[in-house]
Amino acid sequence: MIKKLLFLCLLMLATSIAAQTVNTVTIDWSFNSTPSATGNTKSSRTIEVGDTVIWNWYSGGSHNVQSTSTAKESFESSFFTQGGTFSKTFTQVGTNDYICSPHRTNMFGTITVVAEGTLSIASFDALGTISMYPNPTDSKLTIDFQIQNTEKLNIKVFNLLGKEVLTKQISKNDTSVMVSNLNNGVYIVRITSLNGENSMTKRFVKI
Known part of the structure; x- marks a missing residue:
């Protein structure tokens, strides 16, 4: 019964984010x-x-990410060393100054959030179509694409903590991405052209 309820919840989540x-x-x-x-x-x-x-801890030493008191949204990570990751999804228009609290004069920045659709992002939308199915899936994703002058794409899969868990290069003759070894949950798929000029990000549910 519990497994059925979990499946239904994941199915509803997948339906809401599939597109x-x-x-x-x-x-x-x-x-x-x-x-x-x-x-x-x-x-x-x-x-x-x-x-x-997604912040990736890129060098030695212990650092954190912490919003300042003037930030529109509040966020704070744990302290990590090299290899650590922290992610934050921003939901409000505004300015978010942040720091590494022990090194605030050397490690600082600003995340400026604007309304959806404001930025001109180089995506595949004008060049063709990309479809990803089934969603949810328990073993295999198929990523079909019809993109002008494109025979191959790079695929990276991240969990919701921002950790890369899978990478593959697909082609028109090999569109399958095996995800059976991943834990159940929601994942982010980043699809990029080989030259890095175009990208698209989607989500799927592993059940």
């Missing part, structure tokens, strides 16, 4: 993480409502 497209931003969190840094180390980003920021 949802979300975006994630990754920040490599280290002593070099400032608003003026480049690449993934840059700590100030602009995102849309509903987007998720």
